């Protein structure tokens with residue numbers, strides 16, 4: 001088109017967030033940390049052990065800060081101009097969309113179809129989109145819900161497009177009160193669509209209460225006598241967009257798949273499911289770009305595909321080396337803001353190096369990169385180089401590397417050569433799709449090794465991301481003001497802790513795979529600071545020094561010793577703590593969050609570090625010893641009920657927390673709550689001990705000091721573990737159960753005895 005003149009404005013732009021002032025603050029804090037270490041080394045205390053523990057902990061904290069400073073040094077993000085795309089590119093490329101789900105109980109099918117409906121209603125030509133849902137739960141209810149949803153989609157999608165609806169997940173849209181009384185056509189359509197959505201919800205509810213009704217239907221035969229971990233492949237084309245006329249034309253393809261599972265085959269959790277999705281979509285639509293969203297993440301900006309394509313279609317050396325476009329992970333039901341702040345700082349940090357880390361959802365991948373290509377395999381115009389042609393297009397080696405399906409090999413050759421050969425009808429590929437879903441299909445191939453989503457860690461995202469960056473690709477980070485995707489977070493308490501435990505374990509797991517960020521120092525094409533960026537995932541190791549540090553002040557009070565420097569050097573610690581508080585508080589305020597939210601975040605991170613991350617280390621040790629395996633325990637998700645809520649404003653988070661219980665820390669008898677309870681009890685004991693004047697008098701001339709510093713330390717720890725302190729006095733799920741309390745009290749008594757006698 002005419003707009004392709006070289007002078008035409010770019011489709012995207014890189015925005016740098018570099019700040020000399022912030023760099024100076026980071027370096028000052030680092031300097032203070034090093035001075036503290038120096039002081040510790042030069043002024044050894046008579047109480048060597050405490051001093052040594054403090055020194056080790058502080059060295060690790062300094063290392064963490066050094067890592068963070070390195071990652072945050074040159075933050076950046078990308079900005080897309082989708083309107084320019086429309087002017088310039090007439091023939092938009094097609095995009096395959098993947099939604100994995102795994103458990104109809106923890107991931108209610110009505111939530112999954114809300115995600116799917118938001119994707120089907122994207123602002124993008126419907127014949128260029130195909131949505132594939134992988135169900136690791138092999139649930140007839142999920143399939144039933146999808147079928148019903150595809151019917152509703154014929155009303156929903158045209159409605160969204162006609163009235164340019166902003167949020168296209170029905171459960172969110174209908175939470176908003178009706179606000180256009182004047183427009184009678186709109187109000188009629190609105191009422192009708194809402195009624196249809198409620199009908200859908202009711203049908204799904206009825207079916208979940210009575211799954212036998214599904215058995216009678218012939219279409220559900222494939223599901224009879226199946227267990228989630230023991231069944232053959234199921235592939236069902238729920239809806240095929242055959243062009244057609246009217247509203248039907250507006251709904252993209254929708255396909256349900258569930259790969260074969262057998263009890264004695266390891267199925268690699270989400271990465272296995274994603275690789276099957278890549279293969280089936282390759283056979284059916286073979287789009288050059290693939291969007292991947294978790295089943296609880298709906299689209300919040302219908303223009304998201306066009307935004308992402310700006311990054312891929314911008315004609316420049318840099319963008320042709322962009323392997324994926326990642327959006328930040330944001331949540332509609334999050335009561336805490338720490339994750340948003342963390343992403344905004346660290347996410348932009350790595351984005352400014354070689355590109356963001358793939359986080360498993362809200363990401364557009366290029367199919368060719370997932371098939372194992374490196375930037376060196378491409379000519380300047382994006383076609384395969386001669387060497388790459390020999391390596392990648394030889395059919396025998398393709399079969400060896402990518403599996404024996406002839407259809408699959410053909411589709412791969414097409415994809416690698418950027419030929420689009422969409423099937424006339426996708427139902428023709430069902431048989432081939434079954435073949436590539438066998439659990440032995442990947443046996444002795446490169447799937448999971450160098451092709452597709454990589455295996456070896458329950459965080460398939462991190463390991464896959466390292467694999468891509470190691471080949472020299474870059475990636476792009478877009479953080480629009482209006483979040484592109486919104487998901488749900490687990491409730492504050494056990495669910496969050498278990499999720500963080502899995503992430504923590506997975507981060508360390510990666511170290512022991514061949515994709516470890518430590519491996520191939522000179523061979524790999526990953527940039528040095530990007531490697532350091534991947535070390536960020538080892539943050540769970542921080543749990544050990546954090547745990548020790550939480551005990552140190554109490555130990556000192558009980559043992560009548562000191563950890564804090566005396567005299568002017570105490571100033572180092574005071575400045576350090578003060579500066580860190582002001583700095584982190586400023587980061588929260590800058591992003592529009594409250595002081596309370598900052599404080600809650602500090603508390604949550606300490607609790608997560610000393611519970612979830614601590615258990616990650618236990619998981620890793622047991623895995624390395626071959627005693628147990630690391631599992632992907634699926635996070636439980638819920639969606640608010642549309643029908644029962646009125647006057648809800650999704651944009652105002654506070655409004656939905658009418659009940660004061662929202663966001664309150666929940667306890668149960670899980671062992672995850674023991675460490676936090678012990679920390680709280682020990683620090684309480686230390687304080688009481690000090691206030692009762694039970695300290696040994698010798699302390700002052702042993703270099704023990706007055707104990708004021710340690711007392712402040714104890715108070716600080718208690719403030720950070722405030723939910724536990726509160727849990728001591730609360731009842732029901734908000735109180736610490738007696739069993740947890742007694743285990744913790746036993747350990748705390750042991751600790752007190754040890755400290756006093758030592």
Ligand SMILES: O=c1ccn([C@@H]2O[C@H](COP(=O)(O)OP(=O)(O)O[C@H]3O[C@H](CO)[C@@H](O)[C@H](O)[C@H]3O)[C@@H](O)[C@H]2O)c(=O)[nH]1
Nearest residue numbers: 100101102136269270273294295359360361458459634635
């Ligand atoms: O065997 C499995 C397990 C999970 N999933 C799906 O994977 C997604 C993520 O699982 P979830 O339990 O929600 O994990 P989260 O901790 O919330 O997810 C984060 O962390 C995961 C890695 O630990 C990433 O895969 C996710 O994309 C990222 O959002 C969900 O859609 C699941 O249905 C499967 O398809 N098969």
Ligand SMILES: [Mn+2]
Nearest residue numbers: 294296488635
């Ligand atoms: Mn999730």
